[in-house]
Amino acid sequence: MVTVRFASDHSIRVAFGEGISPDCHREVRRFWALLSAENIGGVLSLHPAYNSLLVSFDPRVTRGPELLETLQALVRLPDRFPLPESRLVEIPVCYGNPMGPDLEQVAELAGLTAEKVVALHSGAEYLVYFLGFSPGFPYLGGMPEEISAPRLAAPRRQVPAGSVAIGGKQTGIYPVSSPGGWQLIGRTPRTLFFPGQRPPTLLQMGDRVRFVPISPGDYERLKSREEAIG
């Protein structure tokens, strides 16, 4: 059951379900692609998430009730709109100390060896549900539950850019250095956020992601190559 309701006088929330599932997310993605192509006047931005899409608009330019009607009509359209292509992106990760200072703790909590945590984390394929929190931060689905780990009691003031982390049942990558409360298990040399470029992020909603373990030597080599490309 799809609901289309005002979230404020300048935004409309379109919800496709309640839980988190790839099926529901496909609807979000399809509708996001449709709205991106429609390019409706007065719409400022589209924010997809697990099961909803937030449409922000300028009430100086477009009347709220009219936009609501337009969205209600578009949502009823049969699923003719093609789903955008889904890419597979490999993210190299140097797991463990010093770049993943919490790996041992995550392993201990899970009753596993660090090697097993790495094997499980890098053995799964993840879906980028959406980017949120900070520019380019991917909300990934598909992490094996055995390696869930609670958020830190006190968030770190500064998590280095590229840190790969586990928070509860989720895993993610910090694109920019920021405060963060997830447990850090490794770091990628890849840049996830390019402020001046279009698109400005490495990952996009709907991408599939695999983590590939690399050595500290590989990390340094890839990092300097990444910096040379700039």
Place this chain on the structure above:
Amino acid sequence: MARLRVVRPGLQTTVQDLGRYGFAHFGISASGAADPVSFRLGNRLAGNPEGSPALEMTLVGGEFEFEEPAVVAAAGADFAATMDRSPFPPWTSVQVEKGQTLCFSACRRGARGYLCIRGGLRIPPVLGSASTHLFSAMGGYQGRALKKGDLLEYAPVRTGAPPQPARPPESMIFGGNPVRLRVTAGPQLDFFPPEARALFSASLYQVSEEFSRMGLRLGGPAVTARERSEMVTEGVSLGAVQIAGNGRPILLFVEHQTTGGYPKIANVISADLHRIGQLRPGDQVRFEFATLEDAWSLLQEQEALLRSLGQEDA
């Protein structure tokens, strides 16, 4: 090209415009001027299009030296500015001569002031906007707040002052004392029982020291959601009032995280969003529920007033 030299940066001075829209799906919030009403009027006073890049100062202003003549205007909160030690009037355009220094001190009321220069600051746009996004170090002047010695480019202008819009009423900028913020129902209003909603709209909240362009934490009575109210992370709107785990409201502001997992009890209406930019720690806030129809007509009235301010003296 002339340059503006930062003699003293102030507490947090950034380059802003009216925001960077269309990138929420990359996790990028719009940023832009915290008080867009003052910002737009300031630019008009300087003879600019409303969205021209200008400086936003926070609580304590900066000191700036002009290498070449300029026409400038100060708007927003009153930072008791002086030009070469003589009082510098806000809300009007002023001719500045080569080598003069404009000095802003601290504001006593409100939080943000704008320095607009005729022709606008020359800032290369990032994703179509000059606004600084501090959290991700993007846009503006090197993605950060200004520092002593920074040099910002502007086009030197010597010719006369543009038509002067009248000064806006103080109540329009600051919203009274306590500051009245009108809100519409948030997407999770029904997570809160009637007594919690009543407490929310009857109470005075106080702006805490945790106040930034990302968001403002408020102190006051705790508002509690029903038990087992769980939600999954979703996109959030500018001006959303999130209720955190401790029951206290957080106002999501121009550099907000683009998604959140806390329930949103309410959302500040468009006509009052600029008042959030003038809140300072210690200010008292009262939330008042309004209908969507009221919210839209209040916005139209405000826009009509802004237009009329421009015409009176033209």
